[in-house]
Amino acid sequence: MMKLYDLEPSGNCYKVRLFAALAGLPLEIEAVDFLAGEHKGERLSALNPWGELPILEDGKLVLRDSQAILVYLAGRYGGEAWWPGEAHLQGEVMQWLSVAANEIQHGPNAARLVDKFGYALDKALALERSERILRLLDDHLATHQWLAAGRPTIAECAVFPYLAVAWEGGVDPRPYQHVNAWMERIKALPGFQPMPGI
């Protein structure tokens, strides 16, 4: 069975758990002792020299980076529903995978790292970035039910997690009504599973 090296409160790990739940994929979860630095130890550094989680192991294949894992899992096991085959739809989805890797990582995720885990990051900048993202996302969702391709895709799995726990970093998405309604639609998808904080 595929193995996910996992940290429960990590939104990046939750992206993968969420997709597996929605797509009905079996996944063996190995909880990593993050506080003890196990992710930077010899065994996991050999799998991922970047010293980060999640890591996916599927037979001989090892992948790091939550977006890369989503693309792989959806392409290999999820069918075209979650990761379309058409180039223009892949481009549409990809726009949001970049938002997840860049803007959300350095917006709501950074704010939460400061408040919840004591990271020394620029909280004011993270809050400013969070508000910008939420405004742009709200505008997009005012005319779209889903982020891309007219249906739920891995874009949802990449963007939703850190917004759903953004309140743990002092960011409140609820006033953004279209974002809020979209989050409720995701929670209503068959197979949906939450993470702590949702």
Place this chain on the structure above:
Amino acid sequence: MMKLYDLEPSGNCYKVRLFAALAGLPLEIEAVDFLAGEHKGERLSALNPWGELPILEDGKLVLRDSQAILVYLAGRYGGEAWWPGEAHLQGEVMQWLSVAANEIQHGPNAARLVDKFGYALDKALALERSERILRLLDDHLATHQWLAAGRPTIAECAVFPYLAVAWEGGVDPRPYQHVNAWMERIKALPGFQPMPGI
């Protein structure tokens, strides 16, 4: 013909110009007057509400985000050479598209924005991130000719640009011999075109 809304000194725009040059794709370039804020004006905001460049227009399709544009162009016009069809190879390439969107954006790109364009970003943090990326990249390239899939892919087009002009932000990749050799291999690819600063 496809149109790229372009800013010549932008590494993100160069990612697209580089791919088009390597893959032999015709591209109409419209130079945007960035200093006058044209990218945030009414016409371009309607195409990209994020107020950023590049923007690609191909018939009715409009895409923002350089990584998304690479995935689209390679999938639609580049053939499997540049963006493999196999899920595990897409996952491999995707790992580096995330590095381009996240770590490189907030490392060498941020350092260059401070030095070359006067942005008020944390230069020390950008330099620290840059050294980390270069070390990890160098380790990877010690045993790989190319970033992913054993051949040049859009991962090269996404990761190379801001490293090639990193010296403009006070980051010098040349001591990293495997990174340096890899950059030379890219410059030797048929059709390669530089950007100002390379």
